[in-house]
Amino acid sequence: MLQAGLAALYKFGGVGLAFLVLVVLARRMTPVEFGLYSVGYSIANIAWAIGTLGQPVSAVRFWPTLAERYGTDVANFVLRRGLLLVTLGSALIFALGLVAAMIGAGPFANVPLVIATAAFSVALAYSQYLCFALRARGLLSWSMVPRDLIWRGGVIVIAFFMDSLSGLGGLWLTTAVLAVATLAQLVRLVTLPPTIWTNRTLPPREEIEAMRYAQWGLYAGAISRHFLQQASTVVVALVLGPVEAGAFFAAQRLGNLMSLTLLSTNQVSSPLLAADWHAGRKDEVQSLAFAMALLATVASLGMFALFVLFGPWILTLFDSSYTSAYAALLLLAIGQLVSAACGSNANLLNLAGQERPLLRITVISGLLNPLMTAGGAMLGGLTGAALGTALAIILWNVLSVRLCKARLGIRIMAPDDIRNAGAVLRDVLRKRRNRKTAKKD
Secondary structure (H helix, E strand, O other), rough: OHHHHHHHHHHHHHHHHHHHHHHHHHHOOOOHHHHHHHHHHHHHHHHHHOOOOOOHHHHHHHHHHHHHHOOOHHHHHHHHHHHHHHHHHHHHHHHHHHHHHHHOOHHHHHHHHHHHHHHHHHHHHHHHHHHHHHHHOOOOHHHHHHHHHHHHHHHHHHHOOOOOOHHHHHHHHHHHHHHHHHHHHHHHHHHOOOOOOOOOOOOOOOHHHHHHHHHHHHHHHHHHHHHHHOOOOOOOHHHHHHHHHHHHHHHHHHHHHHHHHHHHHHHHHHHHHHHHHOOOOOOHHHHHHHHHHHHHHHHHHHHHHHHHHHHHHHOOOOOOOHHHHHHHHHHHHHHHHHHHHHHOOOHHHHHHHOOOHHHHHHHHHHHHHHHHHHHHHHHHHHHHHHHHHHHHHHHHHHHHHHHHHHHHHHOOOOOOHHHHHEEEEHHHHHHHHHHHHHHHH
C-alpha cells in the first residue's frame, strides 16, 4: 500500500502536468491547429497499442509468476522477448506510417502530420512497454517518473518559451521529449542486474506455450481498448471538423484525468494480483482489487466535483470558445467515474488468463464506440458525441465486472467489502506488511 501511495503521488503530479501540457500547447495553437494536434495524438495512442504486440500486459502478468516459480534469470526471458517484439512492432507501425504518407490522399493528405504521428506512435510504444517492464521488476519510480513527470514537464518548459506552435510542431515536440525520457528507461532496464542478456535460461516449454497462447488475446484486447478510448476524437473530426475535435479532445483529456488514480493503482497492483491469483490466494485478490477500486473511486469523485463547479472556467484555459464543451465534459467524466468504481477488471481478467472472453467484450464495445459517437455527433453535436462515448465506456466496464464475477468469482465492489471497507483496507495493509517481513527473514 505504501507503493500504491507513492504511485498515486506520482500520478497526481502527472495529472497536473498533463493538464498544463494541454493548456500550454492549446494556447500556442489556433483552434484549427490544436484540432489537428488532437487527431494526431489520438491516432498515435491507438497505433502504439498495435506496435507493442501485447507485451506491456505480458510483462506484468508473466514476469512475477515466473520469478516466483523459477527465479529472476528465467523470468527475464519475458522482458527480453517483449523488448524484441516491441522493436519489431514499432518498426511495422513506422513503416505503415510511411506508406500512408506516400498515399497522401483523403485522411492522409497532410503528409508531414502523418509522419510525425507515426514517430510519436513508436515513442509511445517503447514508453508504454518500458513502464510496465520496469514496474514488473519492482522499480516504481523508474516506471512512472520519466513518463508521468519528466516527459510532460519537459514539454511544458520548452513550449512555454515558444511564441506559437502548429499541430505538427506540437507532435514533434512531444515526440522528441518522450524519446529522451524513454531512452533513460531503456538504459535502466537493460543494465538492471541480473541483466536480461547475461543469463538466457529459458522457462519450461509449457510456460512459453502459455505465453504464446495468451499473447494474441492480450494484443487484440489492448488494441480494442485503445480504439475504444481514442477513436472518438478522430470520429468527431471527421463528422464535425477540426475545431470541434479540439474542443472534444480537451473535454475528453480532462475527463480522462479521473482515470489516472486507477492507472497508478493498476501499475502497483498488477504484479501483486498476478502473484496472488496464481498462488491460489483468492481472498487476497478480492481484498486488494476492492481496495484499489475504492481508492480510485474516492479520488475520481473529488475530481468530478471539481469539474461540476469549475468546468466552464477550466475549459476556457484552452480556448474561450471551449465552454461549449461543458456538457460534453460532464458526460465523459461520468463515464470515467463508472470506470473507476469498476476497478481493475480488465487487468484482473488478463492476469487470470481470461483475455479471450474479455476480448469479445472489448471488440463489441470498441465497434459500438465510433458508431455511437458518430450518431451522437450528427444528432447532438459535441454533447451527443460525448454521450455516445460515455455509454460505450460504461457498457465495457459493466460487462467486464460481470465477467469477473462469472469467471473468477471476484466482485470488485462486493457489498460486504463496501460495508466493512475500513476493516478490508486494514487487512490488506497487514497482509502486505507480513509478506514483506517474511521475505526479509
